[in-house]
Amino acid sequence: MPAEIQLVKPIIQRNPWVRPCLLSLVLGYIAFLIFVPVGTLFFSAFSEGAVSFFKVLCRWDVLHAFGLTFFLSVLAVLVNAVFGLIIAWVLVRHDFLGKKFLNALVDLPFAVSPVVAGYMLILLFGRTGWCHAWLQAAGIKIVFSLPGMAIATAFVSLPFVIREVMPVLQEIGLEEEQAAHTLGANGWQTFWRVTFPSIRWGLLYGITLTFARAMGEFGALFVVSGAVSGETETATLFVFRAMDERMYQEAYAVSVVLAAVSFFVLLAMEALKKRIHEEI
């Protein structure tokens, strides 16, 4: 049937070289930006053998740095999960003056350089800062100590939960909650049994992003922490110092661990994305 063959024939004559050229361009670019650097990192980390790699990881200041990074990330996740959920709720469900402004403001941590964010905290809480006298009287130290680092980490990772939960809240609408009310459920029961199950995958996705972002934070912490080894030095700050002091083996090893954690977070995100699409 020649007529049908005519139909399936491509109308535009394609250059047979376009596909392989595009493909190798993409692969080359990704290799240049991701495969090669990450591969080099792994190769360098283990260049002096696995024993020396694990030896580095057992150093006291390295363990402390990892502990601190983990602690700050978990703290940022907890704080931003709770407040992010509340902010998302208010932005979707309530109407008030300045809502659009607040909605735009939420993205500020994306736009502002983390270094600037850290500097803002210094201006506010530092020795010449507005709150300094008051804080000193109360005996609270924020800058160059844990509270300041926690605030900085929470700041840079604020938008993720909000931006992931808001569209889901918008999508599910009000009717299921109203149905729950008519069946006798109070606000608390409705939230936990009807609303929360609908937004949980979005929330978890936001939490994963928050964790990944918090773990990788460097600039704001660099400014606000003082980077005292064994005290206010996180894993990323350790890598920076190790490079500076030509302790390359240490820098490589810690970097590899950070990269590995990021990779698993990425896998978790992919799995979560699938769940979100199934739910909606």
Add this chain to the structure above:
Amino acid sequence: MGISVKNLTKRFGEFTAVDHVSFEVKQGELVALLGPSGSGKSTILRMICGLETPDEGEIFLTGEDATALPIQKRGVGFVFQHYALFKHMNVWQNIAFGLEVQKFPQQDIKDRVDELLRLVQLQGYSHHYPSQLSGGQRQRVALARALAPKPKVLLLDEPFGALDAKVREELRNWIRRLHDEFHVTSVFVTHDQNEALEISDKIVVVNQGRVEQIGTSQEIYENPQSSFVAGFIGPVNVLRGKVEQGKAKIGQFEFALDKNMLEGHSAVEALIRPSDVVLAMPSEGKLPTGRVKRISFLGWGIKVDIVLKDGQLLTVHLTKERFQELQLAEGQDVYIQPTDAKVFKQKVASQDYSI
């Protein structure tokens, strides 16, 4: 008394959605709130349920003042047009939800859910999720869920609106049977006059936030109290005319007038149902009054479009037998005599709901 609303009013900004609405629903009655979209009928239902707060007026549920009662304490079952089933719960969990949050004993919950699953004929579906069900099945689950905690009143907001015609028909009959069995005081909102006429004990016709008329299907169909009701319920012809010598003169026809319509209203309109017209071949004493323009076959009968002498159009429904007797043809002159007409004052900007 099942439900009683008095002077219910709701405004959205400048717009008055519901304007001093009052009506009563007897215990065990099935009542339709019928009106065009935007007439405020859904808002009335949502106020009875507690999903909206009235600006004025009172709501009584089984004799108790429920105006200020929170939604959870009203004992109402509500069925949404788009079901609003809990997506992450299966059919069983959906139906059990109300019983669980109201802390019914486990055994009672189990028995009640099983009973309701039987009632809505979904016994095999207790582990299915809403996304795995058809529209009709979802609406039946929504109904079972609303009925589970034994509500005092059942409110249904366009319950068949999202379903296709055949399923609508089935579910409509099924709801009527269900109601006859359980006698839950029920109010349902619809814009479909057939739905209202067919299954309700009483119809409340709502237009522009006001109650136009309350009555049984028959009362409303046969004795509409406004041109809106006449036009909204069933097909109708609207013929324009004026008052002359104490009678409504519309073309060649004359109709008696209510006394209160005589003064100041010279412009009137007569609403005539297509089935309330007698057609005959012109003969002596039966002068032709119109000409057949078009004859259409409707299945159960014949529709004849006629141009009257004064140019107005009139649609007449005939049974097949009568049509056979008359041997009508397009272009033929006929004698026309309306047997029933409702005469109303002509509105300035009359809406067009003639057929």
